Amino acid sequence: MKIRRPTNVRTRLTLWYVGILAVLLVLYIALVFIFQYALLQRQIYHDEIVDVETVEGLLYFDQNGVLQLQQNYHSHPPSHLLVDRLMEVRDSSGTILYQSDNLGGQTLGGFPHPGEGVGSFDERIVRTSDGTRVSLISHVHVMQQRNMLIRLGYSLTPLFERMLQFLGLLLVALPVALLLAGYAGYEIAKRALNPLEQMAARAEQITENNLHDRLEIENAHDELGQMARVFNQLLERLDQAFAQLKRFTADAAHELRTPLASLRTVGEVALQEASGPDEYREAIGSILEETGRLNQTIEGLLLLARAETSAPASKGQLVYLPELVTEILQMLGALLEERNIRVIEDNSELRRRSVRADRILVRAAFLNVLHNAVKFSPNDSTLFVKFAMVGATEEFAEVIVQDEGPGLALGEYDLVFDRFFTGCREETLSKGGSGLGLSIAKLALERSGGRIYFDKQSTQGARCVIRLPLSEQDPEVRA
Amino acid sequence: MPGLQPRAKILIIEDDRKMANALISGIEAAGYEVVAASSAEEGFFLVHSLQPDLILLDLTLPHRNGLDILRQIRREGVDVRVMILTSHSAEQDRVEGLESGADDYLGKPFSFPELIARIRALLRRVLPPAFLGPIQIGDLKIDVNERTAFRADLRLDLTPREFDVLLYLTENRGRTVSREMLAKDVWRETSRFTPIDNVIDVQVARLRKKIDDPFPVKLLQTVRGLGFSLREPQT
Numbered sequence: 001m002k003i004r005r006p007t008n009v010r011t012r013l014t015l016w017y018v019g020i021l022a023v024l025l026v027l028y029i030a031l032v033f034i035f036q037y038a039l040l041q042r043q044i045y046h047d048e049i050v051d052v053e054t055v056e057g058l059l060y061f062d063q064n065g066v067l068q069l070q071q072n073y074h075s076h077p078p079s080h081l082l083v084d085r086l087m088e089v090r091d092s093s094g095t096i097l098y099q100s101d102n103l104g105g106q107t108l109g110g111f112p113h114p115g116e117g118v119g120s121f122d123e124r125i126v127r128t129s130d131g132t133r134v135s136l137i138s139h140v141h142v143m144q145q146r147n148m149l150i151r152l153g154y155s156l157t158p159l160f161e162r163m164l165q166f167l168g169l170l171l172v173a174l175p176v177a178l179l180l181a182g183y184a185g186y187e188i189a190k191r192a193l194n195p196l197e198q199m200a201a202r203a204e205q206i207t208e209n210n211l212h213d214r215l216e217i218e219n220a221h222d223e224l225g226q227m228a229r230v231f232n233q234l235l236e237r238l239d240q241a242f243a244q245l246k247r248f249t250a251d252a253a254h255e256l257r258t259p260l261a262s263l264r265t266v267g268e269v270a271l272q273e274a275s276g277p278d279e280y281r282e283a284i285g286s287i288l289e290e291t292g293r294l295n296q297t298i299e300g301l302l303l304l305a306r307a308e309t310s311a312p313a314s315k316g317q318l319v320y321l322p323e324l325v326t327e328i329l330q331m332l333g334a335l336l337e338e339r340n341i342r343v344i345e346d347n348s349e350l351r352r353r354s355v356r357a358d359r360i361l362v363r364a365a366f367l368n369v370l371h372n373a374v375k376f377s378p379n380d381s382t383l384f385v386k387f388a389m390v391g392a393t394e395e396f397a398e399v400i401v402q403d404e405g406p407g408l409a410l411g412e413y414d415l416v417f418d419r420f421f422t423g424c425r426e427e428t429l430s431k432g433g434s435g436l437g438l439s440i441a442k443l444a445l446e447r448s449g450g451r452i453y454f455d456k457q458s459t460q461g462a463r464c465v466i467r468l469p470l471s472e473q474d475p476e477v478r479a
Numbered sequence: 480m481p482g483l484q485p486r487a488k489i490l491i492i493e494d495d496r497k498m499a500n501a502l503i504s505g506i507e508a509a510g511y512e513v514v515a516a517s518s519a520e521e522g523f524f525l526v527h528s529l530q531p532d533l534i535l536l537d538l539t540l541p542h543r544n545g546l547d548i549l550r551q552i553r554r555e556g557v558d559v560r561v562m563i564l565t566s567h568s569a570e571q572d573r574v575e576g577l578e579s580g581a582d583d584y585l586g587k588p589f590s591f592p593e594l595i596a597r598i599r600a601l602l603r604r605v606l607p608p609a610f611l612g613p614i615q616i617g618d619l620k621i622d623v624n625e626r627t628a629f630r631a632d633l634r635l636d637l638t639p640r641e642f643d644v645l646l647y648l649t650e651n652r653g654r655t656v657s658r659e660m661l662a663k664d665v666w667r668e669t670s671r672f673t674p675i676d677n678v679i680d681v682q683v684a685r686l687r688k689k690i691d692d693p694f695p696v697k698l699l700q701t702v703r704g705l706g707f708s709l710r711e712p713q714t
Contacts, residue, residue, distance in 0.1 A: 281703070288704025292658075292676070295588055299672035331666055331675060333640060334682035364672065371675075440672070 010189040018182040025177065029170045037163055041135065044154055048137040049121050051085060052152050056141050059089065059098070059148075067097040067148075084154055086134060092147040103128070108151050109136050116140075117149050125156070132157055195224045203231065211239040251420045255297050255435070259290040266290070300436035304419070307361050307443040316448065318354040318471055319362055321397055322347040325385055328367050332374055340380045347387040355397050356471040361444035365452070368437035369401055369464050376405035376462065389470065396450070396467045404461040413454050417442040487602050490531035491515040492522035492548070493564070494540050502535065502594075509595050519543035526552060531559055533601055538565040538576070546579050553580035560601045564589070590657035592706060614649050617711045619690065619698055621649050630690055640665070641686045648699070648709035657706035683707055 058070040067089055088108040089098035096107065109126045116122055117138035126136050136153035199215050206213050214235060215228040270283030322345065329336070329343055336343060355362070373383055381404035390398045408416065415421050420435040438452075445452045450468035457463075489511045493499040499515045506513045514529055516522035519540045526534065534552075538545035549561055563576045566587040573584050583597055614621045620629045626642055628635045637645065643665050648656055658679045662668045668675055683699070691697045700708050 285703025285705075291588065292704075296672060303672045331668065332678055334685060335678050338681045338685060436672075 010186065010193055013189045014182055014186040017185040018178055021181050022174070022178055025174055029167075029174065033163070033167055033170070036166065037159075040159055040163070044135050044156075044159065045121075045123050045137060048135065048152050048154065052121065052137060052139050052141075052150055055087065055150060055152060056143075059141075059143060059150075061144065069098065069100075084158070086153045086155065088151045090149045090151070092149070097148065104130075106130060108134065108153060109138070112138070112149050117151075126153070133160075135159075195228075199224075199228060199231070206235065208242060211235060211242055248419055252297075252301060255420050256294060259294045259297075263287050263290045263294075297436065300440060303361075303364060303440050304436065304443060307440060307447055316357040317359045319357055319359050320352070320354045321366075321399055321468070322350065322387055324359075324363060324366055325370065325399070328363070328370050329385075331367075332371060335374050336383075339374070339377065341374060341377050342382045343385060344382060345385045345387075349389060350387040350397060351389065353389065353397065353470045355448070355450075355468040357448035357450075357468060358444070362448060362468070365441035365444040365466070366399075368441045369452070369466065372437065373401050373403040373405070373462070373464065377403045378405060381405070390467065395470055397470050399466045399468075400455075401464040401466070402458065402461060407458060407460065407462045408454055413456055416454065417452075486510065486512045487533065488512045488514070488529060488531040489533045489535065489598065490522065490525055490529060491535045492517075492519065492540065492545070493535065493537040494518065495537070498537075505591055506595070506598070509598075511598070519545070519548050523548055523551070526557060526559065533560045533562065533598060535598075536561055536563050536581070538563060538567060538572075546576065549576075549579045549581060562597065562601060564594075590659045590706070592651075592655040592657045593660045593663075595654070596651060596656075596660060614652075616649065616652055616709060617696060617698055618694075621646065628690070630694060635689055637686070637689060640682060641689070644682055644686055645690065645709075648707060651709075653708070653710050655702050655705045655708045660706070 055069065060068055060070065062068050069087075084102070085100065086103050086108055087098070087100040088096060088103065090096050090112060094111050099105070099108075106128045108128065109124075117140040119140070122138040124136055124138075126134050128134055133156040134153040135156050136151055138149060138151050141148050141150050195218060202213075202215050214232045217225050217228045217232070219225045220229060266283050266286045270280055274280050274283060325345065329345075335341075370385075377383055383404075384400070384402040386400045386402075388398045388400070390396050417438050419439040421439075442452050445466060445468065448468055450466065452464065452466045455463040455465050489506055491499055491502050491506075491513060493502065493515065494517050496517070499517065503513045503515055514525060514531070516525050519542060522534075522536075522540075525531070536545045536549060540548075545563065545565070549563075552559065552561070560582045561580065562583040562585060563581045564585050564587060565572065565576070573586075576584050582601055585594060585597060614623065618631045622628070623646065626639075628637055628642065628645060644661065647661065647665050651660075658676050661679050662675055666675060666679070683701075687699045691699050696712065698709055698711065700710065700712075702708055
């Protein structure tokens, strides 16, 4: 069977609240009722005992030897219970000596049990022949050397009636109380959830065009305020990401347009002005060089996209960094020879541990960093590449690439990782490059759980620090 | 070497007119017979009527995907080599293309000398491999087995990488070799976003210093915008 669940939190909250309250109230009513009943019954017994004591003093045998009760006691004490008092007195043989009038000839409790009422007050509940339940107390009283069993009781009917009334009252009050509580709960939930609705309405209006809008925070310390704050932080990050994306798109367009512009100009000028095949050749060569630049930028963008969507590092391959660096340095060999740059590699501290990462991305990162270092190294200088294990539990591989070049300007330490940043100094600009290399390196390394930064402490040349988490297990010891 | 063998027929299936025209004139100039189709249907018809030796297939065609045609050609068992030209150069596109029955895959934009080199390589597959004896260009002699090079009987002192570059240029003598080809085939660099053009330029400059600078006749030429070429200068 399918029960339709109420969709809004407010109704659900109220229903839960009312449900739990109902269960608690029913339990409460049951407990109160039982307690009250027991209490009243004890009270009756107590009254009966007191009554027995009183009656003992009031019983006497008249001249005919018939047991009588002094009736003048009726008005004192003014207890209405006395009117309802049922009493029977028997002698030790069971013969009825006295019966109160209101018994109407019925016996009270039948033939005595052996030992009934001897030395104590026996309590029990009996039923008279007309069906009335009576709370009965028996006590043996010695009067003029005769053992007399006094039985005294009260009908329980009035008690039952009163208890029933009491229960009725409680049961009538229950739904009323629940209704009231439900209404109150509903209203409270409404008030509590109201800011949420406002937030939802506000959030609904926020689109990519007004991401800078924020939710109002009424009380920053309560739960809703906290939620609003978290939500605002999310908006902030989204806003930044969007701004970055817009800037990136604009930058990319600019970077693509610049070579396009020179392509166009060179082509147009050649068509208008060139007079011979050599000049055409020159123009076309220049155009092709620009397309190379264009293509490199596009490949860089694709690599960035790859890095952005790359799988988690756990799925990568094992990469032994010194091997990777050696491979890259071999590729750059001609440059190193030409410029007479000496490379000093120190991997004594790495203990042959590998990292796990997307090899293509990590290779691109190291290629860019090393190529940069070579590019900015002066002739006849030295390039240091040092490998180490760092971190509290030596969980990172660290690679430091230190060149003897001009180093970074003070404000450039973070800027160098921005997309399309190519430096402002003339010597830097003249080196060319797409300006994507280091941002690809940064993204690629971060995606592999690592990081890259330039050490500000470095006084001579640039010192690039790369950290990558070492792989947990290193299956084979490398030869 | 056109003329020595019957001209191979190449079918270009490419919807971009400009690209198709450039390819036609370029490949014709390299000595092949070229026909172009601008749609999948036309191309498919020509595969049967023309029986080309090689198809240059663009993957993004109107109406029908290039891979569909490729699969159909392979299903029908047509004996033809297929080279895919496409701007989708992600790894999985490449794999999918090759698995569908392509013989080679070249990402756009490509360098034209590389295209020609690959066409040549594909059409040559049936022929015996190039001989491994001494090769001579002008007074430059290269012994592939010994990995030595001489110019005017003087032994040239080359590093292994320099020799590899020289050998590659020699194998493609008379033709232009682009930097991309060198990066791919000599440096084995597969990523296309790699700033190693300057490495290649420096390497070639160093090679030139050794094989050309001391001699009056220059063999190693730079073709601006294209790459390098090793040839005897025409008089």
